[in-house]
Amino acid sequence: MKILYAASEAQPVAASGGLADVAGSLPxxxxxEGHEACVVVPLYVNTIKQQWRDQMTYVTNFSVPVGWRNQYCGLFTAKINNVTYYFLDNxxxxxxxxxxxxxxxxxxxxAFFSRAVLEMLKVIDFKPQIINSNDWQCALIPVYYSIFYRNDEKLWGIKNVFTIHNIQYQGRYGMxxxxxxxxxxxxxASLMEYDRDINLMKAAIEVADKVTTVSxxxxxxILDPWFSHGLDRALSDKQYxxxxxxxxxxxDxxxxxxxxxxxxxxxxxxxxxxxxxxxKLLEEVGLPQGEEPVLGMVSRLVEHKGFDxxxxxxxxxxxxxxxxxxLGSGEAQYEQFFHEMRWKYPDRVAFTCGYIPDLAKKIYxxxxxxxxxxxxxxxxLAQMISLRYGTIPIVRKTGGLADSIVDCGDENGTGYTFQSYNAHDMLYAVKRAKDCYWxxxxxxxxxxxxxxxDFSWKQSAKLYIGLYKELAGEQ
Incomplete structure (x- = not known):
């Protein structure tokens, strides 16, 4: 199989969240597994470190239509972790x-990046059978392909997979x-319109050959209005x-x-x-040594992460x-709360505002x-990482947390779960974990x-390969 994985960020070159981990690991x-998978990302000049810039080689440049004008796009490439990365420069x-x-x-x-991905395929010696686009930043790739490139003899026959990592961010703009x-x-316009706005994610759901989510x-x-942030109607029509x-x-x-x-x-x-x-963790964060259990959290401090x-x-x-x-940063109310708890319980609570990768690993x-x-x-991903380091997850049964953590009420349990979005149900799971700890x-x-x-990519990759082969008409 030949697969092009299009993302707005990818490890190890540019990252702001879980999408980068997936874009760096799945390809x-x-x-x-023996397939030819390439990654294409923007060349973020002030974000991508010099060590990766030094490995890039210039390929070519070309023009990209953006609205009523044409814009320059430079193309660079590098081999990272045995995967070919393409970088689009403007x-x-x-x-x-x-x-x-x-x-x-x-x-x-x-919009520039999405159109540039397709224009790039005209000038490189790589025609993918599948383009897998990710989240709203790349949602226009299947849309542009459907409108402008489907009948192009150089790009004919490509299938489009669109992956939703977080449905909260949809790319909504005025018409x-x-x-x-x-x-x-x-x-x-009717393809792009949803609730009287342009909605890039909705348009991608309409035209993609397959829509995937990350659990x-x-x-x-996401077929339920509680989770869909308004897109349940569009998704209900495309369940098939x-x-x-x-x-x-x-x-690794x-x-x-x-x-x-x-x-x-x-x-x-x-x-x-x-x-x-x-x-060493207690020493680094300034808490006294002792036998008490240590509860860690590494997260964006936002409401949907359960901080209320x-x-x-x-x-x-x-x-x-x-x-x-x-460890984390986000909404001011939660940052302020944890600062207050650190002062209230100086021997029990440590809070570092921000994100420090090495400290995150030490907490895991x-x-x-x-x-x-x-x-x-x-x-x-944090629950899978914590399992890898022998740190027991306490999670609410939702999304990928429900799919990855088995409650310890089962003899094969790997963590503690609670069902309803309720503070005291969560507290009871925390208490169960403490009782087992002793x-x-x-x-x-x-x-x-x-x-x-085992939460290696090996199993997940096989599922994606099966999907790609089905779309490409291979067995």
Missing amino acids: KALVE EYYFKRDFGLYGYYDDAERY EILEDVLGIPKHF PTYSKE KTCGFLNGIDT MYNPATDPSIPANFTVSKKAGKKICTQ LVKCVFDDIINLGYKVVI AGANMFLMPSKSEPCG NKTEWNKLVTRAMKA
Whole structure:
């Protein structure tokens, strides 16, 4: 199979969230299975580090139609983790000072990128059977293909897969940008329109050959208005072409036996290093040593991650005897709350505002439990990473959390779950975890099961390959 994986970010070159992990790991797994998978991303001038810039080679340049004008696009390539990466360069769009997204002209920036991906295929010696586009930033790729490129002799026969990582962000804009910015003729307005706005994700759902989500449960949840952020009507009409595959994690990047970011390495058969990681974590965040269980959280501090539940019963969690280590940033109310809790419980609570990758790894490795009480969670990777490091997840049964964590009420359990979005149901799961923690024989068995859980990309990649082959007419 020949697959082009189009994303607005990808590890290890540019990342702001879980999409980058998937875009860096799935193509790598596809290559390991013997397929030719390439990744295409924007060349973010101030984000991509020099070590990756030094590996790039210039291929060519070409013009890209953007609305009523043509824009320059430079094409660079590099081989990273045995995967061919293509980088699309235009400094007007992708040389920005802060972050990848959130600019006034994001619609134009990613309209350029989407059209450039298709124009690129005319000038390189690679014709994919499948283009897998991801989230709203790449939603225009299947749309442009359907409108402008379907009958192009160089691109004829390509199938389009569109993957929804987070349905909350849909690419909604006013109808006035249809022609001047997106370059889409007025007679296609009904394709782009949804609830009197342009909705890029809705348009991609309409025209893609297949729509995937990042977990089986999430693919069903988004048919419900509670989860869909308004897109349930569009998805209900397209159920026949929608499915969900659970993401995996890069087990080389997240490997407690070899990870250089953690104070001591350990394995499922030799766990002594886990205790050292706990001691060093407490030391680094300024909490006293002790035998109390350490509860970790690494997350964006936003409501849909369940932090309103945490606020409601935080004092109760401390009273159960936990030490809590939090890393994250987001809404001011939650940042302020955790600053206050750090002052209120100086020997029990540590809070670092922001995101520090090395500290995140140390929390995964050094905590005993990891809390994810999400209101919605398309897939979630943190629970899989914490399992890999022998840290027991406490999660709400939603999206990928429901698909990846088996409750310890089952003999094959790997974590603690709760069903309803309720603070005291969450608190009861936290209490169950603490009770097991003090039964060292049972806790050691649980940690062993957790570390043996397989969430490598190998299984997920096979599901994607099956889908790609079905679309391409191969067996």
